[in-house]
Amino acid sequence: MTQPTFKSxxxxxxxxFVPIMALYLLILMAGKFYLNSLTAExxxxxxxxxxxxxxxxxxxxxxxxxFIAETDEYTRAIRYKAIAFAAGILVTAIFTIGFLQLFDxxxxxxxxxxxxxxxxxxxxxxxxxxxxAGL
Amino acid sequence: xxxxxRVLRAERGWSQxxxxxxxxxxxxxxxxxxxxxxxxxxxxxxxIARLFERPIEVIFSDxxxx
Numbered sequence: 003m004t005q006p007t008f009k010s011x012x013x014x015x016x017x018x019f020v021p022i023m024a025l026y027l028l029i030l031m032a033g034k035f036y037l038n039s040l041t042a043e044x045x046x047x048x049x050x051x052x053x054x055x056x057x058x059x060x061x062x063x064x065x066x067x068x069f070i071a072e073t074d075e076y077t078r079a080i081r082y083k084a085i086a087f088a089a090g091i092l093v094t095a096i097f098t099i100g101f102l103q104l105f106d107x108x109x110x111x112x113x114x115x116x117x118x119x120x121x122x123x124x125x126x127x128x129x130x131x132x133x134x135a136g137l
Numbered sequence: 138x139x140x141x142x143r144v145l146r147a148e149r150g151w152s153q154x155x156x157x158x159x160x161x162x163x164x165x166x167x168x169x170x171x172x173x174x175x176x177x178x179x180x181x182x183x184x185i186a187r188l189f190e191r192p193i194e195v196i197f198s199d200x201x202x203x
Contacts, residue, residue, distance in 0.1 A: 007161030075178050076166035132165060 011072035018065040026058035059117070077132075084127035092120050140197045143171045145189045160184055 006014070033051035040047075070081045096116065102108035146156050146167075153171070157164040160181070169175035177185065177197075186193040 008157070008163040008166070009161075074162035074166050075181060076169055076175050077163050079175075 006072040008074040008077065011069055011074075014072065015065060015069040019062070022058045022061050022065065026055065026062075029055045029058065080128055080131045083131055084124050087127040087131070088120050088123035091123050092116060095119070138176045138197050138199055139173070140170060142167070142185065142196060145191070145196065146171075149189075156188075159188055 029051070033055060037048060037051065070078050073081070099108060099111060103110070146153070151159075153167045154164045157167045160167075162181070166175070166177075170177055182193055182197055186196055189196065
């Protein structure tokens with residue numbers, strides 16, 4: 003098997019990314035629309051749709067890790083370091099929020115938003131590390 | 138490490154993108170190597186040396202040697 007190149011890794015990534023994201027949006031919107039159309043929302047159905055929506059997210063993380071493994075060494079190094087940065091910042095934020103809640107200084111916060119926050123931080127870290135800062 | 142990649146590339150009239158394609162890496166990798174932001178791994182350094190048909194130590198030199 004020939005070594006994947008940066009371009010082939012990119013192509014493979016986007017070929018998987020687009021349908022996964024489309025499926026995620028479809029499940030989310032269709033699921034929400036369907037649940038809203040019911041007079042009563044059975045919890046089992048809510049759980050099933052929620053788990054179904056989470057599956058494309060798991061697949062997305064899988065293709066992201068596959069891309070990092072297949073891409074060139076420089077891009078790989080940036081992406082791994084960006085993951086570490088994003089995880090470090092997010093964990094710090096989680097602990098801070100947790101302590102604020104523990105001391106009743108802050109109300110509840112939806113756990114869902116930590117996911118987009120991580121990917122946002124990952125993206126920003128990738129741009130910063132790949133830019134003037136280098137590695 | 139210092140390197141003469143930019144000079145060698147210019148001698149052949151190659152763009153960074155063309156060199157990146159030839160090596161199977163991103164253009165950003167080539168730019169990072171040329172600007173000294175990133176030192177390539179041994180396999181990539183050897184691939185560069187093979188492409189330019191130069192000994193590896195002619196292209197890359199340790200800053201301590203300067």
